[in-house]
Amino acid sequence: MRKTSVVFLLLFITGSFLTCQSNISPEEQQVSPADFSLESSPVVSPEESIGLMQVADGFEVKLVASEPLVSAPVALSFDHKGRMWVVEMTGYMPDTTGAGEDLPSGKIVILEDLNADGVADTRKVFLDSLQMPRAICLIDGGILVAEPPSLWFYEIDQDKPGKKTLVDSAYAVGGNVEHQPNGLLRALDNWIYSAKTNKRYRKVGQKWLKEQTHYRGQWGISQDNEGRLYYNNNSTNVLGDYFLPGFGAFNQNQKLVAGFNEEIVADNRVYPVRPTTGVNRGYLEGVLDDSLRLVNFTAASSPLVYRGSLFGKEFADNIFVAEPAANLIKRNILHKNGYVTSGNQAYQDKEFMASVDERFRPVSLYNAPDGSLVVVDMYRGIIQHKTYLTPYLKKEIARRQLTQPLLSGRIYKVVPKNAEPKKVTLPAEPEKLVKLLGHRNGWVRDNAQQRLIDSRAEEAIPVLRQATKESRNPFLVTHALWTLEGLGALEAQDVERLMQHQIVPVRVHALSVLPSILSKNNYNRFLPKLKEIAQSNDSLAVPYVAFLAHHLQSFDQAAAHELLGLMVSKHATNKYVADAVISSLSGREEAFQQKVLSHTPDTSLAIHRQLQRIVSEKRQAQASRNKKEILQQFSKGAAIYATSCQTCHGADGSGVKSLAPPLNQSEWVTGEKNRLIAIVLYGLTGPIQVKGRLYQAPEINGDMPGIGYNKALSEEEVAQLLSFIRKSWQNKASAVQAEEVKKVKQQLKNRQKAFTVKELEALF
Structure with missing residues (x-):
């Protein structure tokens, strides 16, 4: 434990640092900040929990629903009557072992406010016996339900489930509950997008369409008023797209497309109002400050672009982010310069909303029909999944008895003081x-x-x-x-x-809607205007023309190629145009590169740099394809990799932007076995150099959790995983044996924290 500020602890014990915004009087409040300490974290009522919250000046928090009306909520959706359809993940982490997670205890419930007082008063179970449900989307008289590994569509018949249709049997295959697709955002372009996946869906008549799109985020997804998407991962405040979502994911050889998966808000600092020792890696230097409060995001989720009119003009296109591990909600302000979007935190040294109540777990945020900001509070002590649960955090959970409660849950709304939000129902x-x-x-x-x-x-x-x-x-x-x-x-x-x-x-x-109507009979009427834009200074529209070339190719390959050439000759220095052009060149990158070189030989231009990067990555990918015998020989290892490692390091081992460095041809993978075993068992924190390049936060997640704390994994299975990694792609290192894993485990049996590079180099 790090040295604690005595002054801070005195303030924390007396509660003198907290100014609460509450709907209840001091006489009604049964608890105070003085009841919360490093040794005590009592379960409190929803009203009492509101009294323990700080909220931005001019705002207040109101209760919308709580237990027993709702239990362990993780997501919701409003229907046209203003009712809430809520996903209950009651099976999540019943204890630190996760025992019983596989039981079908989840539900979809309908909550309704019959007397129009702003508080739900009826509960109706629409679906039960679900295993870890995580997202819903109301559409076409029915509801999409994400129940891993599948995505289902249920027709709705008088608030009861009707015909059930399988939309995707592999919606959430692999990964643990923290790393499976979710969100199901029905966007402006009529497609449904999810976080943590590269698929999008659409219902046309009785048919479900599925297409590839960009891989986005981890938990939660949102759109702004123009239909651009925003998301994040657990250690990153806000990521997002500069362009509308239907473009740029056409070229299988192009891993990164400029303008997608961009860092929108780089500042990841958080400001809890209580000590947050109950975070998974709180023992590491720099995770907590001298007052034992979390320094940077560790469980960022549900980025929400505020799109209501209740808060006022200064909140237009603000983006809120939940941080359940630190019991807070952050407000960011977006700035748009052309198609480039950036942002900054709205406040210094404080948050839009934060609580002393350790069980206040804001996991999802929503725009409400009445313009308020809705907060889904899972209200639990344990939010870290067993896959990565460290012994340190287990002790913190036991210390303050955080296993309970399991069947609580609250839904709040944040509104301006003295505002009178009006219930909104859509006309027919x-x-x-x-x-x-x-x-x-x-x-x-x-x-x-x-x-x-x-x-x-x-x-x-x-x-x-x-x-x-x-x-x-x-x-x-x-x-x-x-x-x-x-x-x-x-x-x-x-x-x-x-x-x-x-x-x-x-x-x-x-331009974005054009692919919906483009046909062999009409594409010619659009070509003159597209060529005009391609040669113009309309920099905001030009990338879209480059993206559209992909759709023109099926009707007229020569015309599409000419269009790309026009854009390259006019906008060769623009990396966004360059990547948009490349997105329409699947399989033809080298030929196009030679043609561009013959006309524009300056290799310092963006078009050449981006083309060369794609050509190099393509060749490396071809050389890195796994042989069938590797997949067969280490089948258990391949399965574990897909479940626990692939989301951060990529299916091809090349790493994932903003998450993790490459494993393919990494000296840490192919070198000293014991170092790799130690990393996989106990995790790695801090900067690391791979193939001559230094990787560190915020470019990647600064911490890799270990899997050695998962008692369900045998030494043989860990050895299989390590062998698979050491022999996959372009790696040709020797296999790892179970005995070698056992030996390192024995050597490090008292290890309770992740390694740093220096520690590993000194040890092995």
């Missing part, structure tokens, strides 16, 4: 819904669009078409455009007109 009349497409509240716009599409409101088509001619409200224009697309009623002239719109986001959406 198509004309009224069309008007709502221009509403100030993003939830209202999104759901008006979705209801028009789900009800197949063909009578609204003329009104929608007229709305696309509205020049004063870009929200109305873009939502009407995508509603027409969702209804299958979009026509070439609609898009052609909007491609020349004076408002940039509208022009961009016109």
Whole structure:
């Protein structure tokens, strides 16, 4: 344990540092900050928990639902009546061993506020007997349910499940509960996106479509008012896309595309209002500060772009991030410069919302129909999965008896003081819904669009078409455009007109919707305008034209190639255009590289640098393909790798941006066996040099957890994993035997923390 500030502990014990924002009077409050210490963390009522929260000036927290009405909530969705459909993951980590996690105890429940007082008062179980459900999406008279490994669609019949359809049997194959797809965001472009996966889904009639998209984030996914996506991983504040989501994932040889998976907010500092010793690696230098509070994100989740109108103009396009390990919610402010988005934290040395209650676990955030910010609080002591649970954290859990409660859960909303949020229900009349497409509240716009599409409101088509001619409200224009697309009623002239719109986001959406209507019969009418944009200074639209070349290829390969050439000649210094061009070159990168060199020989230009990177990566990937005999010989190791390692290090061992360095051709993998065994068993923290390059936070996650704490893994299985890694891809090192793993385990039997590079080098 690090040296503790005596002053801080005195403040913490007396509670004199906390100013609470609460809906209950001091007389009603049964607990105070003085009841919370490094030795005590009592379970408190929802009302008492609110009294232990700090919230930004001018705001207050109100209770929406709590146990026994809801238990262990992790996600929710509002229907058009304003009711909450809530995912309950009651089976998660019943104790530090995770015993019983495989039992089908999860539920989807419907919570409703019948007396309109803002608090849910009825609970209806829609689905039960689910194993670790994690996400839902209401669509087309039914509901998508993510229940690993599958994604299911249930028709809804008077609030009861009807016909059940398998959408994807491999939605969440491999990975543990912390590293499986989730989110199911129904976006502006009518596709459904998830975090922690590279798949997107769409329902067209009775058919489900599935396409490849960019791999995004870890837990939670959100969109801004223009339809761009935001996400993060556990140690990163905000990641996101500069471009709309349907583009750039066409070239299998292109691992990274500039403008996607970008770091939006680089500052990962957090400011808890209580000591947070109950984090998995709290024993490491630099994880906690001198007052024993978490320094940087360790469980960042559910980034949410605020799109309501209740908070005021200064909150437009702000992005909130939950940190359940530190019992807080952060506010960030986004800045847009062309298509480049950046951001900074809204406050110095404090948070938008934070609590002294250690069991306050904000895991998901949502925009509500009434414009408030909804907080899903799992209200549990244990949130770290058993796969990575360290002995240090087990002791912290026992110290403050954090195993209980298991069946609590709260849902709150944050609102401005003295505000009177009004319950919002969507009308059934198509004309009224069309008007709502221009509403100030993003939830209202999104759901008006979705209801028009789900009800197949063909009578609204003329009104929608007229709305696309509205020049004063870009929200109305873009939502009407995508509603027409969702209804299958979009026509070439609609898009052609909007491609020349004076408002940039509208022009961009016109280009983005073009693939939906592009055909062999009409592509020629768009080519002149696309060529004009390609040679123009309209830098915001040019990358989209490069992305569109992929779609033109199936109709006219020569025309698409000419379009790419025009863009290269005009925008050779722009890396975003370069990568957009490359995204349309799958399998033809080398040939295009030679052609560009003949016309533009300056190899310092962005187009040459990006092309050379792709060509090199392609050749390396071809040389790194695993042979069947490796997969067969170390089948158990391959399975463990897919479950525990692949999400951070990649299927090809090349590492994943913002998460982890490469294993392929890494000296740490192919070198001294005992070092690798120690890393995999007990983890690694801090900077590490791989193949001459230094990897450190925030470029990657600064800590790799070990799997040696997982008692379910035998020494033989660990040896299989290590052997698989040492012989996969371009690695040709010797196998690891179970006896070698056992020997290192015995040598390090008292080890309770991750290694640093210096420690490993001194030890082995």
